[in-house]
Amino acid sequence: MGADANKKPRLTTSAMIASIASEGQRTEAAPFGHALVAAAQQDSRIVGMTADLSKYTDLHIFARDFPERHFQMGMAEQLLMAAAGGMAKEGLVPFATTYAVFATRRAYDFIHQVIAEENLNVKICAALPGLTTGYGPSHQATDDLALMRAVPGLTVIDPCDALDTAQAVAEIAAYNGPVYMRLLRGKVPLVLDQYDYRFELGKAKLLRGGKDVLIISSGIMTMRALEVAELLGDGSADVAVLHVPTIKPLDEATIIEECRRSGRLVIVAENHSTVGGLGEAVALALLKARVHPEFRQIALPDAFLDAGALPTLHDRYGISTATMAANIRVWLG
Template identity: 70%
Template sequence: MTKPVLTSSGKPRLTTSAMIASIAGEGQRTKPAPFGHALVAAAKERPEIVGLTADLGKYTDLHIFAQAYPDRFYQMGMAEQVMFGAASGLAAEGFTPFATTYAVFASRRAYDFIHQTIAEEDRNVKIVCALPGLTSGYGPSHQATEDLALMRAIPGMTVIDPCDAHEIEQAVPAIADHRGPVYMRLLRGQVPLVLDEYGYRFEIGKAKVIRDGTDVLVISSGLLTMRTLEAAAKLAADKVSVAVLHAPTIKPLDTATILAEAGKTGRLVVVAENHTVVGGLGEAVAGLLMRNGLSPRFRQIGLPDEFLAAGALPTLHDRYGISTDAICTSLKAWLAG
């Protein structure tokens, strides 16, 4: 929910509740429930697709699938470990389960079940999780700031962090076609539309240059690609040229494209992600560069290695450096340093 309040100077200010999951700015183009609608569309062509949730159908947009295919929907209750075990069993019988919950519950509460019953058995389960990173203000119990690091560490797991509604719509049929376990972060509700303006097409394992630039190369995933594109547009007015390389597939990483772009001389290289700076895209890219003998000036934009505060998302994004203005400030400072 949003409501207008007044600042100390008497001007209106927009505040948000702690739990709001939408990260759309005021007036930004959005699309409702892209995951739910894309899954319904995919299921029309693929009768083996089934949907499972752990009492969070409404909050992962799986209720749309449940309405369209009630006989292919399984409400497992607040039992994430049981849900992933059941998803593994369904996959063993030839189904393609899409199992949804919050990212914290999958990556922390049910990690061993995903690791042992899905990944080790190479089961064709698609794990799709809402509230990734800092998209909830409810504090550490609901902030999945380390999920990418945990899922990257599982052998054989494909890990995807989509940017917007346009990419989610394309990613759903792509991961349905992909053979093997997938972990995908989910933006739900009214999801921003960004990448359609750039003619972008999602491909598993591919990073793509969304915007070129000569001063800074930002390698980003998820909502940080949206934020970085916004920052790049603002910085252009100050004659700062920012390239944006969107890397939605965290594993397997598009090593060829990243090395080619990071190898261009004269640019500061920055990795931006809605995730702790420990173990995510930033460290994956840093390790890749080091192993291949590249040593550009390198910085990270990400969440700190600490338990984060509760509060309204705009305040938290400013505080932890992942808002558009905070990204602009960081890039300017690093270029000047």
Template identity: 75%
Template sequence: MSTTTEKKPRLTTSAMIASIAGEGQRVKAAPFGKALVELAQERKDIVGLTADLAKYTDLHLFAQAQPERFFQMGMAEQLLMAAAGGMAKEGFVPFATTYAVFGTRRAYDFVHQVIAEENLNVKMCCALPGLTTGYGPSHQATEDLALMRGIPGLTIVDPCDALDTEQAVPQIAAHQGPVYMRLLRGNVPLVLDEYDYKFELGKAKVLRGGRDVLVISSGFMTMRSLEVADQLKADNVDVAVLHVPTIKPLDEQTILAEVARPGRLVVVAENHSVVGGLGEAVAGLLLRSGTVPKAFRQVALPDAFLDAGALPTLHERYGISASAMSQQIKSWL
């Protein structure tokens, strides 16, 4: 047992604080918290609220910089969303943080009725989306996109990395209306700076071209897709990657233009249940538009309650590691 631990130290990392960064990968610490602190220096209407999770959503940096604009609501996510809605009515731009399971499952009616129905200017930034914790179904928000996509008028953002996250913060603040952003916190991987990338709310971006496979991805699965593209290059498989950081509204024009290019297998990769996320959003778009790709497949989490454990093990088990995704794509070609 001790020998195994020495060889694979990542597997013993706490399930709650584990990073999605690979060993030796470049990271930036707390990109959300730092970006919000910088934005709040320019905009006096920015306030921050959390449900007893400032440290675990990087909002503690905002609390230290702007204590008079920080509100600790305690373990009461319904109150968190209701208070954020009330502050938005008074002209503030509230950034409300908690874990995604609590912000969606527990506070859903308050998001729906208090915030979204009145189109209030609340920015909900929720950590531990999908399979980014090993704490099991109580903390794994594997269905958050399905829930939130069903709310009219709600903008949904799923950043890939630190660059995506820090650039998204001022743009979602400038957007008029409610926003749900999946939050990467702590030491967040940095990959998109190598692709001359800039986040634009509502826009999908082609990160690399490829003749054989088109991977349409969001969140950290874009990072995985880029890794897969490098791996499959050795097998003479040319993989294009289209990053879709805004889940709702979809950049339909860009997606349809890329899918319309002939002869490519289309794969949607997401850190979410196979039900109700980006995959079904893209599939619905293709059906409605009459666009038929060579073949359409999904890399996603199963429609199931997932196990607890170490993230590298779980990502491999559920098919969202780079190695598992590479093997799956090769089997489809």
């Protein structure tokens, strides 16, 4: 047998997880799981925890390589957060994974009181953020950023793609403090490697310039914003894209600097309710700085959303590439 025969197979992800990637788009399988393994190889304090969802948060990849550092807490998200806090008190670095709706709605008090109030070094990585599932309101975390932004001392991250996710894992593993990160799992699109991008905690990054429109975005909406910029590059508009992967603390200085440039329509695009997310955070920062550009918001409605196929829902609620481009053309007149 050759040397390769002794190598472990590279696990990818569950076939039951739908991808948000477009047909033919480049993807990477399970970037969170593989990045956590890489971080754990460098730091023996890292442990992986979940509430009966290892396969659906890509934590099963970590569990294979580090079974003694993997903790299955069962369908008990409050226990998951409380136990993660206890492990952090003992000097470990727990990465606690579940779905975003369960982490933020069901376990909110435990995040607030057990983890954040004591500034414990827990990393909450929550899958299915915003409208990334068609299962309806029970699984659509359209309010998670609003809830987590309200927790004092909690860092909040919304990565765009596989590269962003992997780099963010490495940074939050090294950062001492509680973190909530929206988790992209399964076959995750890969786009930011084309823009000489590097994730930096607390920093917004201008991915491309443009004189007509500035789209300020986070998460998968940065991918959409870049697609819109290409579509409108046919002569309709010259679109700049500012990616904001850290929602809290917000890089107000960079946002204000870009919004001070006169003559551009400023649009905040987010995979979240219009209430309490990136749009409101940016609007407040501009108001305090007395910067008043023409301002629009692309976000999910303040409503319970329908169940269905994701492409249909993204069109219906205005966060698909085609719908975004059409609305921007109207706004530009």
